[in-house]
Amino acid sequence: MNKQFPENFLWGASSSAFQIEGGWEEDGKGKTVADFNSFKRSHLQADSKVASDFYHRYKEDIALMKEMGLKIYRFSISWARIIPKGDGDINQKGIDFYNNVIDCMLEHGIIPFITLYHFDLPYALVEKYNGWESRECAFAFERYAKVCFEAFGDRVKYWQVHNEQNLMIRVDERMNISEEDPLKADRMRAQMDYHMFLAHALAVKACHAIVTDGKIGPAVSSTCTYAHSNKPEDVWAAKMNDWFKTNYCLDIHFTGEYPGYYMRYLKERNIVPVMEEGDKEILKGAKMDYIALNYYRTLCARYLPADEEHPVGSRICRTNEVDFDQYGYFRDEKNPNLTASEYGAQIDPMGLRIVLNEYYQRYRLPLIVTENGLGTADVLTEDKKVHDDYRIEYLRGHIEACALAIEDGVELMGYSPWSVMDLLSSHQGFKKRYGFIYVNRDDHDLKGLERIKKDSYYWYKNVIKTNGEVL
Numbered sequence: 001m002n003k004q005f006p007e008n009f010l011w012g013a014s015s016s017a018f019q020i021e022g023g024w025e026e027d028g029k030g031k032t033v034a035d036f037n038s039f040k041r042s043h044l045q046a047d048s049k050v051a052s053d054f055y056h057r058y059k060e061d062i063a064l065m066k067e068m069g070l071k072i073y074r075f076s077i078s079w080a081r082i083i084p085k086g087d088g089d090i091n092q093k094g095i096d097f098y099n100n101v102i103d104c105m106l107e108h109g110i111i112p113f114i115t116l117y118h119f120d121l122p123y124a125l126v127e128k129y130n131g132w133e134s135r136e137c138a139f140a141f142e143r144y145a146k147v148c149f150e151a152f153g154d155r156v157k158y159w160q161v162h163n164e165q166n167l168m169i170r171v172d173e174r175m176n177i178s179e180e181d182p183l184k185a186d187r188m189r190a191q192m193d194y195h196m197f198l199a200h201a202l203a204v205k206a207c208h209a210i211v212t213d214g215k216i217g218p219a220v221s222s223t224c225t226y227a228h229s230n231k232p233e234d235v236w237a238a239k240m241n242d243w244f245k246t247n248y249c250l251d252i253h254f255t256g257e258y259p260g261y262y263m264r265y266l267k268e269r270n271i272v273p274v275m276e277e278g279d280k281e282i283l284k285g286a287k288m289d290y291i292a293l294n295y296y297r298t299l300c301a302r303y304l305p306a307d308e309e310h311p312v313g314s315r316i317c318r319t320n321e322v323d324f325d326q327y328g329y330f331r332d333e334k335n336p337n338l339t340a341s342e343y344g345a346q347i348d349p350m351g352l353r354i355v356l357n358e359y360y361q362r363y364r365l366p367l368i369v370t371e372n373g374l375g376t377a378d379v380l381t382e383d384k385k386v387h388d389d390y391r392i393e394y395l396r397g398h399i400e401a402c403a404l405a406i407e408d409g410v411e412l413m414g415y416s417p418w419s420v421m422d423l424l425s426s427h428q429g430f431k432k433r434y435g436f437i438y439v440n441r442d443d444h445d446l447k448g449l450e451r452i453k454k455d456s457y458y459w460y461k462n463v464i465k466t467n468g469e470v471l
Contacts, residue, residue, distance in 0.1 A: 004403070004406070004407075004468075005402075005403065005406065005467050005468040006406070006413070007467070008413075009071075009412075009413070009414060009415070009467060009468070010071050010072045010111070010113075010368065010413055010414025010415070010416070011069070011070065011071045011072070011414065011415060011416075011463070011464040011467075011468075012070050012071055012072035012073060012074055012113065012414060012415070012416030012417075013065070013068075013070055013073065013074070013416055013417055013418075013419065013420035013436060013460075014073075014074040014075070014370055014371055014416045014417065014418050014419055014420060015054070015073075015074075015075050015076075015418075015419050015420050015421070015423055016075065016076045016115070016118035016119065016120075016163065016423075017075070017076045017077060017078035017081070017118060017120060018032060018034040018035065018038070018048045018051070018078065018118070018119065018120045018424070019048070019051055019052075019419075019423040019424040019425070019426075020051055020052045020054040020075075020419075020421070020423040020424070021051055021052075021053075021054045021055045021078065022048070022049060022050040022051040022052065022053045022054065022055050022056070023053075023055030023056065024048050024049045024051075026055065027081075027091070027093035027094065027097065028081075028084055028091040028093050028094060029078065029080055029081040029084060029091070029094060030080035030081075030083075030084030030085060030086070030122050030123065030124060031080065031122075031123040031124075032048075032078065032079070032080045032120035032121060032122055032123055033119070033120060033121045033122075033123055033126060033131070033174065033176055034048060034119050034120040034121075034174075034426075035047075035048050035120070035123065036123050036126075037173050037174075037426075038424070038426075041427075041429075044429075044443075045427075045428065045429030045430070045431070045443045046424055046429040046430050046441075046442075046443040046444070047424075048424060050441075050446060050449075051423060051424045052421060052422065052423045052424070052439045052441075052449070053449050055097070057449070057451075058100070058101050058104060059104055060451065061420075061421065061437075061451065062101070062104045062105055062108055062110065063108065064421075064437055064451060064453070065105075065108070065110055065420060066108035066109065066110060067461070068436065068457060068460060068461045068464070069461050069464040069465055070110050070420075070464070071110070071111060071414075071464070072110065072111040072112070072113045072158070072414060072416060073105055073110050073111075073112060073113065073416075073420065074113040074114075074115065074160075074370050074416045075101075075112075075113075075114065075115070076114065076115035076116070076117070076118035076120075076163065077098055077114055077115070077116060077148060078094070078120055079116070079117060079120065079121065079122050079141075079144050080120065080122040080123070080124075081094035081097065081098075082094045082095060082098075082144060082147060082148065083122065083140075083143075083144050083147065084122065084124070085122060085124040085125075086121070086122030086124045086125035086128070086137075086140050086144075087124075087125065087128075087136070087140035087143065088124070090147060095147075095151050098151075098152060099151070099152070102152055102155055102156060103155075106155060111157075111158065112152075112155070112156045112158070113158040113160070113370075113416065114148070114152070114156050114158070114159055114160065115159075115160040115161075115162075115163050115219060116141075116144070116145055116148060116159065116160065116161055116162070116203065117141070117161065117162045117163065118163040119163065119164075119168060119174050119426075121137075121176075125137055125140060126176045130176065131175070131176050131192070132175065132191075132192035132193075132195045132196055133188055133191055133192050133195070134195070135195055135198070135276070137195055137199070138195045138196070138198040138199040138202060139199075139202070141199040141202070141203065142199060142202035142203060142206060145161075145202070145203040145206050145207070146206050146210065149206060149207055149210040149211050149214070150210060153207075153210055153211035153212070153214060154212075156211075157211065157213055157214055157215060158214075158215050158216075159207055159211070159214060159215065159216040159217075160216070160217060160218065160219045160292055160370070161199070161200045161203045161204065161216065161217070161218055161219075162196060162199075162200060162218060162219070163219045163294075164219060164220060164221040164294060165193070165196050165197075165200070165218065165220070165249060166220050166221055166245060166246050166248075166249035167220075167221035167245075169189055169192060169193045169196070170189075170245075170324060172185070175189065175192055177189060177192075182314065183269065183270075183271070183314075186269060186271050187269075187270075187271040189271075190266060190269075190271040190272070190273045191273045191274065193273070194273035194274075194275065195273075197252050197253075197283065198279060198282065198283065200218065200253065200286065201256070201282045201283045201285070201286035202282065202286070203216070204216050204217075204286035204287070204288060205282070205285060205286050215289040215290060216288065216289055217253075217288040217289050217290040217291055217292055217365070218249070218250070218253050218288060218291065218292065219292035219293070219294060219370050219371075220246055220249055220250060220291070220292070220293055220294070221245075221246065221293075221294050222246055222293040222294060222295045222352075222355045222359075223241065223242045223245045223246040223247075223299065223355075224242065224298040224299070224348075224351040224352075224354050224355045224358075225238040225239070225241040225242050225298065225299040225300065225301050225330075225332075226238055226298060226299070226300045226301075226335060227300075227301065227302075228300055228301060228302035228333050229302065231302075231303070233302075233303035234301070234302045234303050236303065237301045237302055237303040237304070237329060237330040237331070238300075238301045238330070240261070240301075240326075240329045240330050241299060241301040241329075241330040241332070243259070243261055243262070244261075244262070244265070244326065244329065244330070247259075247362075248261075248262040250291065250359070250362075250363065252283070253286075253288050254288070254363055255284070256280065256283035256284030256285070256286070257280075257283070257284070265329075268311075268312050268328075269314070288365065289365070289366075290365055290366040290367065290368060290413065291359055291363060291365050291366075291367050291368075292367070292368050292369075292370040293355065293356075293359065293367065293368075293369060293370070294369075294370055294371030294372070294418070295351070295352045295355060295369060295371070295372050295398070296345050296371070296372065296373070297340075297345040297346045297347070297348060297351070298335065298338070298346060298348040298351035298354075299323070299332050299335075299346075300332065300333045300334065300335040301330040301331060301332055301333065302330070302331055302333055303329075303330065303331070304325055304326065304327055304328070304329065304330055304331035305327070305328065306327040306328035307327070310327040311327065311328075312327060312328035312329075314326070314327050334346075335348075341374060341375065341376060342376055342377075343375060343376075343428070343432065347374075347394065347397075349397035349398045349400065349401040350401065352369070352372070352398050352401040352402065352405070353401040353402075353404050353405045353408070356369075356401075356402070356405035356408075356410045356412060357405055357408050357410055360405075360409070360410040360411060365411075366411045366412075366413045367410060367411065367412050367413065368412070368413050368414040368415070368416065369402065369412070369414070369415045369416060369417070370416045371416070371417065371418040372395075372398050372415070372417045372418060373391075373394070373395070373417045373418040373419060373434045374390065374391045374394040374395070374434065375425065375428070375432040375433065375434045376390065376391075376432065376433065377431055377432065377433065378422075378433045378438060378454065380438060380440065380452065384450075384452055385452075385455070386438045386452060386454035386455065387454075387455050388454050388455055388456045389455065391454070391456045392455065392456050392459045395417060395456065395459075395460070396471050398417075399415060399463065399468060399471055400471060402415055403468060418434050419434040419435050419436075420435060420436060420437065421435035421436065421437035421438075421439055421451065422434065422435035422437065422438055422439040423435065423439070429443040430442060430443050431443065435454070436453070436454055436456050436457040436460055437451050437452065437453060437454065437457060438451070438452040438453075438454055439451065439452075440452060
């Protein structure tokens with residue numbers, strides 16, 4: 001294998017606002033859906049009030065990023081820190097904070113790569129509109145995006161709209177869906193999804209109008225599904241699993257229209273969203289400049305037939321809402337050929353090579369990996385070391401898959417794994433750690449929040465220094 005990465009390859013690392021910042025109500029910030037759900041579990045695990053305390057320690061943290069050699073830092077802005085009520089007054093102190101972060105990064109030679117929305121809808125919009133169920137939320141997002149483009153666009157040229165819309169829409173907690181009737185819940189889900197597509201298109205158009213040389217695109221949760229057997233119906237089920245969980249989203253961003261297979265499903269369930277006159281022109285006029293993908297695992301699927309009790313298109317969830325099964329389409333199964341992390345994600349570098357090739361062949365747009373990583377319970381030794389060879393091995397395999405995809409002809413512009421440092425996991429708190437930098441705190445004991453470089457920190461530093469030659 002020729003491990004030759006482009007000379008200007010964007011080596012980076014990633015995070016999100018509610019998982020790293022803390023300072024959840026300081027300097028005028030409003031509460032978010034992520035805060036609300038985090039507080040509900042605070043008796044069991046850490047919440048978003050302090051997180052990794054980036055809000056107060058960003059200078060120290062960015063200096064560590066510089067030392068590691070990061071070319072980019074992919075992070076998100078908290079909508080509720082900029083506009084606390086979501087569609088109300090602008091909070092200048094929030095703008096000042098992100099200006100300071102961006103300027104500090106640029107002083108250290110790190111390119112800011114900003115996500116506008118990473119699971120943290122201002123809770124005031126939930127109370128006012130039930131969030132994305134209302135069309136008004138899309139226009140509130142457009143206004144927020146324009147505020148960000150105008151405040152930061154002179155220095156920030158890379159933008160992402162929504163992080164993992166295709167996954168977020170499947171998780172009721174993140175969408176504030178509490179409806180118990182499955183059909184009513186899915187009708188609400190379809191309408192919310194549509195309004196997020198509309199918001200995405202409005203933001204893309206605004207970015208191109210406001211930000212000189214701005215590049216903007218989606219960040220999707222990528223899906224690679226293998227057939228459970230070589231039965232034709234299982235092969236088709238595997239394809240449909242990918243199409244229903246990821247490709248439909250990219251297809252809409254790319255063409256401005258719902259693909260036929262997905263519209264058929266919406267009609268089968270009688271959950272076609274309400275669309276207004278003029279929306280088609282908005283959706284078709286928003287051309288993404290690149291595709292960002294988050295990759296953690298592959299899936300395996302077999303055909304799941306429908307019956308009288310379970311009509312075509314109805315769905316059933318497993319222990320989490322991400323891996324839903326759909327009658328008449330697909331059922332996820334464990335792949336016996338792969339090992340998995342302690343949290344169940346099956347580890348498969350080859351799958352990353354597959355999705356990079358598939359997305360590039362399908363859309364012919366530059367790609368960047370904005371999340372990829374291994375979450376586990378790291379151990380801090382008495383001499384304050386973290387020997388995470390398992391993480392190094394995981395990342396090595398996936399970076400090699402990136403190199404092979406480039407050899408295959410994929411235009412891959414960067415790799416920004418999750419995460420730059422340990423941060424708040426939505427459902428595992430600080431038990432599940434991804435970072436290159438250990439944050440010395442437990443779920444209910446802040447300790448000193450000391451930053452400690454893991455073995456993977458030094459390894460990745462060398463990978464960046466040699467542009468991927470040393471793996």
